[in-house]
Amino acid sequence: METINPNHTVESLNDLLTAHDIKPTSQRLEIARLLFAHHNHFAAEEIFSMINHGSHSQINSASQNSVSKATVYNTLGLFARKGLVREVIADPNKVFYDPNTRPHYHMYDPSSGELTDISADTVQISGLPAAPSGREVEGVDIVVRLRRLE
Amino acid sequence: METINPNHTVESLNDLLTAHDIKPTSQRLEIARLLFAHHNHFAAEEIFSMINHGSHSQINSASQNSVSKATVYNTLGLFARKGLVREVIADPNKVFYDPNTRPHYHMYDPSSGELTDISADTVQISGLPAAPSGREVEGVDIVVRLRRLE
DNA sequence: TTTCCATTTAGAATCATTATAAACGTTTGC
DNA sequence: GCAAACGTTTATAATGATTCTAAATGGAAA
Ligand SMILES: [Mn+2]
Ligand SMILES: [Mn+2]
Ligand SMILES: [Zn+2]
Ligand SMILES: [Zn+2]
Numbered sequence A, B: 001m002e003t004i005n006p007n008h009t010v011e012s013l014n015d016l017l018t019a020h021d022i023k024p025t026s027q028r029l030e031i032a033r034l035l036f037a038h039h040n041h042f043a044a045e046e047i048f049s050m051i052n053h054g055s056h057s058q059i060n061s062a063s064q065n066s067v068s069k070a071t072v073y074n075t076l077g078l079f080a081r082k083g084l085v086r087e088v089i090a091d092p093n094k095v096f097y098d099p100n101t102r103p104h105y106h107m108y109d110p111s112s113g114e115l116t117d118i119s120a121d122t123v124q125i126s127g128l129p130a131a132p133s134g135r136e137v138e139g140v141d142i143v144v145r146l147r148r149l150e
Numbered sequence C: 001t002t003t004c005c006a007t008t009t010a011g012a013a014t015c016a017t018t019a020t021a022a023a024c025g026t027t028t029g030c
Numbered sequence D: 001g002c003a004a005a006c007g008t009t010t011a012t013a014a015t016g017a018t019t020c021t022a023a024a025t026g027g028a029a030a
Helices: A010-019 A026-037 A044-053 A069-081 B010-019 B026-037 B044-053 B069-081
Strands: A086-091 A094-098 A104-109 A114-119 A124-126 A135-148 B086-091 B094-098 B104-109 B114-119 B124-126 B135-148
Touching: A010 A026, A026 A044, A026 A069, A044 A069, A044 A094, A069 A094, A086 A104, A086 A114, A086 A135, A086 B086, B010 B026, B026 B044, B026 B069, B044 B069, B044 B094, B069 B094, B086 B104, B086 B114, B086 B135
Parallel strands: A104 A135, B104 B135
Antiparallel strands: A086 A094, A104 A114, A124 B124, A135 B135, B086 B094, B104 B114
16 A cells, blocks of 8 residues: 655655745755655654654665654644645644645544545535635545444 | 523433433533533633633532543543544644534634534535445544635 | 855753542442 | 442643754855
8 A cells, every 4th residue: 555656856856845935955855755755644753753764765875864853843834834735634643744735535544543545536525614704715624534343 | 602501400411421321420510511501612621721710610609610630631531432522623732522423514713713513414425435344434524624814 | 254044953842631540439248 | 337349530740742942054145
C-alpha cells in the first residue's frame, strides 16, 4: 500500500514550492519530498522521525539530513497556510497532513491509525446548508470512522 | 441561541443514566444535566469551568457543586463509551461532547469556536465505500468548515 | 565586508488529556 | 450493625502534541 513516487525531482519540488510562494530551503524540500513521494497522510511527529531515523535521504545522500522538530512543525503549518498541503482532523491527538489538496474524503481506523482516501468522484452530497452571513464554506470534511468488527 | 431545556428532572436524568448502564452519582448527574439542559456541544474544560465557576446549581442549590477535573474527563469518557453522548472531532485541540447521538452533521467555525448542528434529514450522501474486511463503519462524520468572509 | 532579514534551532512553555494512587462512599457478607 | 470489598472521586503528576522564545545561522543586499 506504500508506493513511493519517484516522479518528484528536486527541481520539480523546487518549482512546486515556488509556485506556492514558499522559498525552497533544504529543510522544506526534505519535508515536501516525504509528503509528495509517498502518497500518504502523515502527522508532524511521524515526519520528524522519518527524517531523522528513517532512510529517506535522496537530496543529500552523504549527510543525515536532520531537521529540527520546530522546523517540521513550522514548515507543515506554512505548507498548510500556503495551500500546498491540507490538514486532516480525524484523530483527537494528532493532525494529519495530506499532500492531496483536491476535494476528497477520508476513512479512519483509530485502532490502526490508518487514514485512507475516498475519491470524491463517486461520492454525492446534497442538502448541506449554506454558510451563515459573514462566513464562507472553507471545505466539507467527511470522515468515515471505522472500528474492528465485534 | 442558548436554550435551556427544563424538561430534565433529576429523576429523568437518573433513568437516562441507568438506561445506559451508568450508575447515577451526583457528579454524573451534574455533568449530564449540563449537557442535556443546554442543547449544545461542550468541551471537557468548558464543562469543568461551567460547573465550578458558573451558576448552574439546581440539584443541590446550597452547595457549590464542585466536580474535579479528573471526574469531568472520566465521566465524559464513560458517557461516550456507553453511548449516552457522542464525541465530535472538529478542532485539533479539543474534543466536543454532543448530547445528540442520533445521526446528524456539523458546521464548525474555528474563528469563533462555534459548533452547530446540521440535521441529517435534509442531507443526502451516497457513494461512500464499504468498510474493509474485518472492520465496520462506526459512523460518518461531516464537518462543514467555515471561515470569515475575506 | 557589513548589514539585513528570513530561517532554523534547542529548549522551555502550554494545554488538553491520561495515569497514579490515595481517599472516600456505598454496597455486601456476616 | 460492622467490616471487607468495590466502585467512584480526587489531587496531583505525567504525557504528548504543539507552540513559543530567543538565540544562532545563513544567504541576499548594500
Ligand atoms: Mn442512547
Ligand atoms: Mn493543536
Ligand atoms: Zn487524503
Ligand atoms: Zn451535534
